[in-house]
Amino acid sequence: MTDFLTLAPDGKTQTLEIAWITPPHVEPDAPPLVFLHEGLGCVALWRQFPARLCAAVSRRGLLYSRYGYGASTPRPHDQPLPVDYLEREARVTLPALLAALDIENPWLIGHSDGGSIALLAAAAFPDVFSGIVTLAPHYCVEEKCLFGIEEAKAAYEHGGLREKLARYHDDPDSAFCGWYEVWLNPARRDWNIAEDLRAITCPVLALQGREDEYATLDQIEAIARAALQTELRVLEDCGHFPFLTAPETTEAAIAAFIRAQG
Secondary structure, eight states: OEEEEEEOTTSSOEEEEEEEEOOSSOOTTOOOEEEEOOTTOOSGGGTTHHHHHHHHHTOOEEEEOOTTSTTSOOOOTTSOOOTTHHHHIIIIIHHHHHHHTTOOSOEEEEETHHHHHHHHHHHHOTTTOSEEEEESOOSBOOHHHHHHHHHHHHHHHHSSHHHHHHTTOSSHHHHHHHHHHHHTOGGGTTOBOHHHHTTOOSOEEEEEETTOSSOOTHHHHHHHHHSTTOEEEEETTOOSOHHHHSHHHHHHHHHHHHHHTO
16 A cells, blocks of 8 residues: 655655555564666556565565656646656655655665666665665667667657556656657766766675667776775576566565675
8 A cells, every 4th residue: 555755855846656565574674675766667567576576575665656657646747857856866855755764774776777766865864774686777878779769759649658657647648758868968978987887885686688678788997997895696597587588586586685784
């Protein structure tokens, strides 16, 4: 069941959709898992994966839909996503949300945009997180990513993607247009967080499907080059959504990694 949390992290009030997961058994004092969704995601689009993972590691979990997504406050159509929206989420909104909910030292589980947010947060606050798991993240803009976004735009306009997203987002146009416009913005073509990655000190698990439609494997390999403690996992016959197309393998890898950290 979802709930709502009102914040004003940048001076503008926004109501965020949140959902807590409490498995049958929870380890006392174990840091919770905080799930960070992808560029077109929200609470509901994680499906059953968070509940299964939380049960596997006996920890509570928190999901939330970012501003403009799911049942959170829609972003006004005349208010484009800023080119540094990932940095703002990692350094401003996420800390405000964690403070409001009294969450300390969580694990971050991020997918795609959420994976990049997890990386940026861990770099900005080295002593705050127990560890991060980043699924199909981005550290720079690749032509393969832009091609995938162009294909998604065509599917949104002519292929039924808008109707699908309308089942999950209160304002699908706000969610989709904000995402594709910022990624195709020429001012963002040089976006690169490679230097930020060097500041990460917590445990990192980076997973990616070998058949990722939006990125090459350099996206996770760069993390390991910068943060030497990173463990890499490449999933065969898997695309951009490993928690949907290879759920058992993905869940087992993450659960084993979290348990290994103690």
